[in-house]
Structures are given as structure tokens and as C-alpha cells.
Amino acid sequence: MKKLYNRSYFFDHGIHFECQRCGTCCTGDPGIIYIKKEEFARIAEYLSVQVPFFIEKYLYPIKSGYSIREHADGRCFFYENGCTIYSVRPDQCKTFPFWFENLRSQKKWNxxxxxxxxxxxxxxxxxxxxxxxx
Ligand code: SF4
Structure with missing residues (x-):
């Protein structure tokens, strides 16, 4: 782990970021919106539904986990003129754009x-x- 921190990256001096809530990353081409099992309860509670109902209505299984469903146009099921679960959104959404796949090269980041x-x-x-x- 220490090795990882000692290496040099194009973001050695840090990156300014603040979500503008434009919705670009929540809409557009279809994709996978990973959600962890430990995140189910907090979102279900926020929506005032039971966890089994939440899974059935909003998720679908993928690989060894789950993804949030999307509308036919690729828009996240929870996107309606903005994220409707913003305060309890999954870690995948909270951590965007700082994903490994985006940071693996300056070109990808650009x-x-x-x-x-x-x-x-x-x-x-x-x-x-x-x-x-x-
Ligand atoms: S993180 Fe997503 S919603 Fe926020 S500014 Fe970037 S593209 Fe827009």
C-alpha cells in the first residue's frame, strides 16, 4: 500500500472537484450502477420501502452483486431532474469521477x-x- 502512495501520478498536486449536479454521469449511455448490499437498507429506508421491495423494483443482479436499473434512454432510475436519492446515493456515485478507470492515465482523465x-x-x-x- 505504501508503494502506491510513494509513486508519482499526474495528480500529484491534487485535483479540484465539486459536483455541479448536472446529471451527465447519471444519464446518457446505459451503464452499470453498482450498489453494495450494505447500502440497500439506507436507500430503502430513505424511500420508505422494505428492502425486498427495493431490490425487486429498483435493482437487477449483475456478476456477484447488483446494479440500479435504468430507463430505456440510459437514465438512472433515480434521476428525475436531479438525483432523487442524492443524500443516500451509492458509493459508486459518491466517488465519481475518482474511479480507477478514469485515473489510470492522463489521457483517460482528460x-x-x-x-x-x-x-x-x-x-x-x-x-x-x-x-x-x-
Ligand atoms: S459528477 Fe456527474 S453530476 Fe456531478 S458535475 Fe460531474 S458529471 Fe455532473
Whole structure:
């Protein structure tokens, strides 16, 4: 683990980021919205439904876990003029855009930076904080 922190990255000096809640990452092309089992209860409670109903209505199984369903146009089931579960959204949503696949190269990051207007805004996230999120 220490090795990971001692290496040099293109984000050595950190990255400014603050979500602008534009919805770009919640809409568009279909994708997988991973949700962990330990996140079911807090979202179900927020929606005032039982966990089995929540799973049945909003999720589908994928690999060894679950993904949130999407509308036919690729929009997240919980996106309706903004995220309707924002305060309890899954970690996958909370940690975007600091995903391994986005940070593996400067080229990938440049691409995601063009799509996400939150990159370059808001507080500075240090290299250590970013690695922690990954
Ligand atoms: S694309 Fe970026 S700014 Fe827009 S909702 Fe997603 S994380 Fe927030």
C-alpha cells in the first residue's frame, strides 16, 4: 500500500472537484450502477420501502452483486431532474469521477474532464485523498 502512495501520478498536486449536479454521469449511455448490499437498507429506508421491495423494483443482479436499473434512454432510475436519492446515493456515485478507470492515465482523465463540469471546480482533493477514494 505504501508503494502506491510513494509513486508519482499526474495528480500529484491534487485535483479540484465539486459536483455541479448536472446529471451527465447519471444519464446518457446505459451503464452499470453498482450498489453494495450494505447500502440497500439506507436507500430503502430513505424511500420508505422494505428492502425486498427495493431490490425487486429498483435493482437487477449483475456478476456477484447488483446494479440500479435504468430507463430505456440510459437514465438512472433515480434521476428525475436531479438525483432523487442524492443524500443516500451509492458509493459508486459518491466517488465519481475518482474511479480507477478514469485515473489510470492522463489521457483517460482528460476525456472524463470534458464530460464532467465539476472537475476543476471546488475544493482541492489531494493525491492521498484521491488514492484513498480509489
Ligand atoms: S458529471 Fe460531474 S458535475 Fe455532473 S453530476 Fe456527474 S459528477 Fe456531478
Amino acid at each position: 476525456r472524463i474532464s470534458k464530460e464532467c463540469p465539476g472537475i476543476g471546480c471546488g475544493p482541492l482533493h489531494s493525491k492521498e485523498q484521491i488514492l484513498e477514494i480509489i
